[in-house]
Amino acid sequence: GAVVSQHPSRVICKSGTSVKIECRSLDFQATTMFWYRQFPKKSLMLMATSNEGSKATYEQGVEKDKFLINHASLTLSTLTVTSAHPEDSSFYICSARDPRSLEQYFGPGTRLTVT
Amino acid sequence: GENVEQHPSTLSVQEGDSAVIKCTYSDSASNYFPWYKQELGKRPQLIIDIRSNVGEKKDQRIAVTLNKTAKHFSLHITETQPEDSAVYFCAASGSGNTPLVFGKGTRLSVIA
Numbered sequence: 001g002a003v004v005s006q007h008p009s010r011v012i013c014k015s016g017t018s019v020k021i022e023c024r025s026l027d028f029q030a031t032t033m034f035w036y037r038q039f040p041k042k043s044l045m046l047m048a049t050s051n052e053g054s055k056a057t058y059e060q061g062v063e064k065d066k067f068l069i070n071h072a073s074l075t076l077s078t079l080t081v082t083s084a085h086p087e088d089s090s091f092y093i094c095s096a097r098d099p100r101s102l103e104q105y106f107g108p109g110t111r112l113t114v115t
Numbered sequence: 116g117e118n119v120e121q122h123p124s125t126l127s128v129q130e131g132d133s134a135v136i137k138c139t140y141s142d143s144a145s146n147y148f149p150w151y152k153q154e155l156g157k158r159p160q161l162i163i164d165i166r167s168n169v170g171e172k173k174d175q176r177i178a179v180t181l182n183k184t185a186k187h188f189s190l191h192i193t194e195t196q197p198e199d200s201a202v203y204f205c206a207a208s209g210s211g212n213t214p215l216v217f218g219k220g221t222r223l224s225v226i227a
Contacts, residue, residue: 032212043204043219044159049212093158097212102147102166104208104215106158 003027004096006107013084014115021079021110023094029074030096034104035067038091050077084114117142119207121218128195129226136221138205139187145207148181148188149215153202162203163190195225 005024013019023033031052036044048069049057056069066088068080077096081088093109118141128134140148146167151159165172165179165188172179176195181188192199202222206215 034214041222044217046214046216049214051212095215102210103161103164104149104206105161106151108158111156 003098003105004094004107006094006110008110009108010111010113012113012115015085016083018080018082019084019112021081021092021094021112023077023079023096023107025075025096025105028096028098028100030077031074031099033071033077033094033096035069035077035079036093036095038093038109040091044093047079052077081112084112086114088112089114117145117207117209117216119205119216119218121205121221123221124219125222125224127224127226130195130197132195134190134192134195134199134223134225136190136203136205136223137187138189138207138218139185140207140216141186142207142209143183143186144209146210147208148179149206150177150179150190151204151206151217153204153220159204192223195223197225197227199223200225 007022033050035047038044047062050069050071052071058064071077094107095104097104121138149164152162153159163177165181176193178191202220204220205218208215
């Protein structure tokens, strides 16, 4: 079964609104989770590393004020896309790494469409 | 930081033939190399992985080889089937909580 869940799977929002995406690690405690973005027919691009109890580490070119990440517990990380614009439309996927095996498991992804 | 190159970007094979996808990495500290299969609109699924203390690993029709000296690793799929058609990504990372860095992907088409 799935070890990482993500909600919602699809969301459509209007420009200027904010959208929150949740990522949960179901089978293990994850001190670190990762957020990726994937455009059609492209690879997964790391946006940020979410650290439980501390600030997220953002990749170069990713606006931390636009993509707010909170990792309040060992099983939950959230990504909030603030003041969304059409160019933010994409497939957002979170992942968590099992500290025992190093295997990285992905959530089912969230398809965001900003109109 | 780590940089992963993947080739080819597209690959078409006849059913029953073998498919090989190759990746190179830049960071000699990387020690974990997974391969993911992603079908359209779905999450990447781990299909096989290899660690730096092993040169080759096999799981039924899928095998992965690693050459640490040359910093490259490859995915081999034998006796391909139409359901193997998907996008395959290689990735590399170090130990601890370092994130995976992905290659650009290979779109594999298996023609019946």
